Amino acid sequence: MPAKKNTADKKISKTVKKDIPQLYSPLLKTYFSDLTSANMIYTKIVRSPITKGRIKSLTLEDIPEGYFLFTAADFGEENYVETLDIQTEILASSEIYYKGQPIALLAGPVFTDLLDLEKNIKMEFEKDPASKIKEKEYPYAQRFIRNGKAQKPEEFTKLFSKKNYDIKGTWTSVLNAPSCNEANGAFCTFDKNILTISTPTQWPKHLQENIKRIFNLKTEEVFIRKTISSGPHTNTIWQNTVIAVMASLVAIKTGKTAQLVLSREEHFEYLIKKSPISIKIRSAVKKDGIIEAVQVLIELDSGYHNPFAAEILDRLVIAANNIYSVRNIEIIAKAYESYTPPVSFNIECIDSQAFFAIENQMQKICNVTGFLPDELRMKNFERKFSLPFTFTNEKVREAFSAIEKMYDVNRKFISYRMESKNRKIDIKNLHNFPLRGIGVACGFNGIGYFGSNIFACNQKMEATLESDGTLEIHALQPSASTLEVWKNTAAQILEIDPKQIKLNSIFDINEDLSVPENVYANVSVMTYLLKKCCQDIQSKRFRKPLPITSTKGFTSAQKKVWNKEKFSGSPFFLSSFGAVVLELEINPYTYKIYIKNVKAVLNAGKIGIPKIAENSVKLSIQHALTELVVDENLHCDQISVSFVQSDNDPTQIDGLISRILPAAFTSALSQATGHEINTIPVKPQHFFKEMISNENSVYSK
Known part of the structure; x- marks a missing residue:
């Protein structure tokens, strides 16, 4: 599909300038968007206005001198970036799979002129009707495990008998943290046969290999200068390469310095925007508090394909049972494609959404059965039978014992639970006292995943x-x-x-x-x-x-502790453990949430510099609080952090809080309001309307 365009096609020479250092610059301590050049031209991505269909024509007449339009035809047969054996078109050649998919590039010396030129592009499409999710019968990626004596569906069903508690919960989480970093992009020059790319890449090898293939360049003809990075979302890891390739094409074809900077809206919508993950849990709990069986269904929308979907599911499945020893486990995880941009995930803490679900489910079990939070957890920790996954979670009992002794959790939990029940009975006294709640949650941080197709433990x-x-x-x-x-x-x-x-x-x-x-x-x-x-x-x-x-x-012996084919064994090289207690109050008049205190007990091996570690955890707590409620920045002045004494090798503290604190918060909020809060981030109007309607129904009698 040729486009009418004024492109200065240049043949790429294979002459190598030998005095150019063959180095990857690890960090240019600046932002790529601050870089300038006398002959610089700006680049703008032209995006599809339709959700699904085909491009019939795309033309731009009377292009001013010095301005250019590039389409998929300019890439030829190499119009794709390859990531983990998955090919992603750089510019749509024909088929459109989501609204906003790149279909062309505009380049020129004045950026505002590009905005005007974009309006003059004549586009003709053949539209197709598009449902939100593609065929659900055919997941993009999936993982299934069943462990225990009940190996058939009917055997599993029998475990949820009348003699056991049958407790169900659906938990949905998506934390789109505001990005204050520079929007992604690239600054490229092609001078004297050397392509220099300045960009916030987090995967230089991926960028280098794709650039070499697409433009038929040698290693010594590609020089990557890494600028200050944005956040570690999976889309910024691999789609940065797509963006850098676009800018590189403009630089090579025009012989000018090309700068491509995403707008703030593009950066959020197409690189870092996350999608909700829904996790349904069904627990069969015996009268003595032992969890006899668990069924888990994990579903996520990965957008228009995602190279990381399989590992994302694996990490969620491994975390879905947390530290607990449940004799019969069934976990089904599925990722679906949809007609939306590829959804971003932070691969390093994706399991936080599994912890959010399982820890809220544990709190719900406490509410139904009457067991205390630490009592229920210890009843279901480290029981002696075969499990699909094993973790190094030493001194878990010591951590929970420390929490109870230091923070009087059990007394407060019982007291606040009684207050919540009394409010339902006598709601006329709602405004007499603050609504109080306390939540407990725990989780681990697995470090060095042995089953990764992405990283393969090559550190x-x-x-x-x-x-x-x-x-x-x-x-x-x-x-x-x-x-x-x-x-x-x-x-x-x-x-x-x-x-x-x-x-x-x-x-x-x-x-x-x-x-x-x-x-x-x-x-x-x-x-x-x-x-x-x-x-x-x-x-x-x-x-x-x-x-x-x-x-x-890593040695081969270390990697063998995980059986990738059977999806069993010890999945991580190291793991750290943490437990968090969060106590809050809700003002009975304004319904504003006030975090009274947050207590964290962590086991991360031998702590080298305790004060630095403590300050780091406190900052993590403050940061995590800002993401929990829509349009509100929660804050806490009373934060306590302690570490379990250990002589083991130090493990990673970073990421533990973000995995645990959301569940502690929603558990406390559910207790305080008397209503199950099963979605994060929390929208205050949801529980506000429900509580007001309950109150009005009493006063109207």
Whole structure:
């Protein structure tokens, strides 16, 4: 489908300038949108105005000199980005799968002129009717497990008999945190046969390989300068490559510097917008509090395909039973395609939505059966029979014991539950006292997933003890606090001054950085590998001449603890555990929510610098609170954080709070209002209207 356009097609030469350093620049400490050039042109994505159909024609007549229109034809047969063996069209060649799908690129020296030119593009489509979800009988990805004596559907059904409590819950969560980072995009030049891409890529290898294939370039002809990154959502990981390819096409075809910056609306709608995940849970609970069976159905909309959907489902399934030992488990997880943009997920904390569901279900079981939160959890923790997944969750009992002793959870839980029941009986006294509630939730943070198709546990650490006694750590730039932990760890093992330790974050472009940056720089894994490097160097330093280099990664024996084919075993290299108690009040006149206190007890191995760790957790709590209620920023002045004493290797604290706190909040809110809050973020008008209607019904009698 040719388009009328004024394009300066340029043949890509294969001459290599040998004095260009063949390096991947790990961090250009600026934003790509701040970069400028004398011959720079702006690039704008033209998007489909229809949801489903076919492009019949796309033309733009009388294009001013210096302005360009590019379509799928300009990419030829390489009009796709490949991610995990899944091909995604860069510009739609014919079929349209969602409203807003890129169909063309406009480029020129004045951005406002591009907006006017876009209005003059003549588009003709053949529309098809589109339902929201594609054929539900054929999920885009799915996972099914059944464990226990009940292996047939009818056997499972019998477990939900009248002699047991049959407790059902449906839990829906989607946390679209506001993005204050720079909108995604790229700044590209093609000069003297070298393509230079400045972009906030989190997956440089993915970008490099796709650029080389699409434009038939060699490794030494592609120079990637990584600028300051936005958040670690899966769509920003792989769709950044799509955007960078678009800008690269403009730079190569025109010979000018091309800048493509998404608008704030585009960045949210097409890169970081999330979709609700619905989780239905049915629990068969015996009179003594033992959970005999659990059925879980997980459904998510992945949009117009998502390369990460299979692993997202796997992580949700692994987390769906949390730390509990249930004899009979059935979990079904399905991801569906829809006629919407590819939905974003943060792969590193996607399991928080499973914890939200299972922990609210545990609170519901407490309400129905009368058991206390810690009592019910301990009854169903670490029972002796075969389970599909095993975790390293040491000192869980100690954590719950510490919570009860320090925070008097049981007394408050009983007291607030009685208050809630009394309000339903005598609602005329609603305004006499604040509505109070307390919620308990727990969860783990699995680090280094062995079943990943995406990252395959390829993290590596390299350290060199130089001839002058200094230690060079070769790794991507971590946070300042992490670098401090690394220096202290290495200094203690090698018995040197932390000031003698330096970081080298420059990588040859041929080096294997095949995993995305946010996983490569995983704090716990990389700290563990650094420790192994230093121990290796220390064992050799008095027997071999300096310099000594040590490189460490996962061993094959470590990876074998997880059986990927059978989907069973120990899925994570390390795991940390946490429990949170949240207490709140609701003003009986304004219905405003006030967080009285948040208490967290975490087990994350040996804590290197406790004060830094404590402050980090407190910041995480404050941040998590801002995402829980629509159009409200909750805040808490009374936060307490404690760590279970452990001599084990340190594990990751970051991410634990975001996994646990939402369930503690909704559990407390449900108790305070007397109504089940099963969706996050919470819309205050929902429980407000219900409570007001209950109150009015009493006063109208």
